[in-house]
Amino acid sequence: MTTPTKLLPAPVIDETARLLTEHYVFPEIAGQLADLLQRRLAEGAYDVEGAEELARLVTADLQSVNGDRHLGLKYHADRVPPEQGAAALDSMRRDFGTSLGGAPRVELLDGGVAVVQLAPVLFPLDWAAEPLSAALTLASRARALIVDLRANRGGAPDTVAFVCSYLLDERTHLNTMYWRAGERSEQSWSLPHVPGARFGGSKPLYVLCSDSTFSAAEELAYDLQQLGRAVVVGEHTRGGAHPRDGWTVHPHLEATVPVGRAINPVSGTNWERVGVRPDIPCAAADSLDRAHALALARLAD
Structure with a gap:
């Protein structure tokens, strides 16, 4: 039996304040x-x-000034690895193995409408490219597609671009990320080529969101909505547009600090605090049926 590490708040607060000053x-x-x-x-x-x-x-205080939901001091019941970002990677590895690589559901509904669920996160692209390509290629033959992000809590921006690449016909500017380090900007574009087959940019596309949809999942919905490519159905999302890094500040505590901010090329802003507003508002539990009905009506026309 291990002896619990004594909690001394001052070192935790001092290190968290330093990380904020250097990286936020x-x-x-x-x-x-x-x-x-x-x-x-x-x-x-x-x-x-x-x-x-x-x-x-501490999290309540960190979010009290500008409401940034990516800012926080995160508790982990298990000891947090000391390496930067290691706590998040450990959690994602467990989820990856139990979610078929982040695409736990691919289903064909009546009328040739496919559903692809992406959950619980958009995993790093070097992990997720193969399972996502398989799921999206399988759905590419559908007459209409519903992408379900209701249970997706975020993930990797590169994976957002990868998924968008299956849903567009041409290479498209999706987002620009401004990074505090080096005060530099980095553009995100859909890929000119993808493994497998594209669903493409002309068939009906719907994206399901809930009040739990967050971060990179919000970017996926927002990018497609701003491009006029998808109809967003469901609930207003949480509103987190700032990619973050994590640092261990105690054996059971991780300081999460946003190190960049998104700038959409269409809107000139992002979904921070305001969330993604659905085009068709409804309860998340009803959104799949609603999107399916919309797709069937569109196909009938």
């Missing part, structure tokens, strides 16, 4: 948040028994 994509907000954390520490607000409670309190 909005430097002026980073300074405000670092000062807030130190003030709250001095007031005794973080004098708590456990790491889980400290994570809850």
Whole structure:
């Protein structure tokens, strides 16, 4: 039996404040948040028994200034590996093995309408290219396609571009990412060629969202919506447009800090805080039936 690591809040807060100052994509907000954390520490607000409670309190403070839902102090019941980003990768590896590589459902509905569910995340492309290609190629022969992102909580921007490449006919500018490191911008485009067959850019396409859809899954819905390629059906999404990195600041705590921000080439902005607004609002539980009905009506026309 291992002895629990004693919780000393000051080192956790000091390191989290340092990471904010050095890496947060909005430097002026980073300074405000670092000062807030130190003030709250001095007031005794973080004098708590456990790491889980400290994570809850610090996350609430980190998100209190600009509502950035990618900012946080994340608690892990298992010890967090010390390497940067390792905690997130460990969690994703477990999910990858139990979700058929991120495409747990491919189904053909009545009328030649296919459903491809992408969940629980959009895994790193070097993991996910093969299973996603298989799922999207299988669905390419359908008359209409429904992409289900209701249970997708985010993932890799490169994988967003890979999926979009199956749903468009031509190489298309999807997004631009501004990175704090080096103050540089990086454009994201759909691919000129894909393994397998494309569904293409002309047949009816619907994307299902819920109030749990987040981050890179929101980008996938938003990019396709802004291009006029897809009809988004379901609920307003959570609103997280800032890619983040994670750093271990305690054996059970990971500081997650956004290091970039998305800029859509059509809207000139992104879905941060506002979420993706559905074109056809309805309860998430009803969205598949609603999208199927819309697809059948469109095909009948």
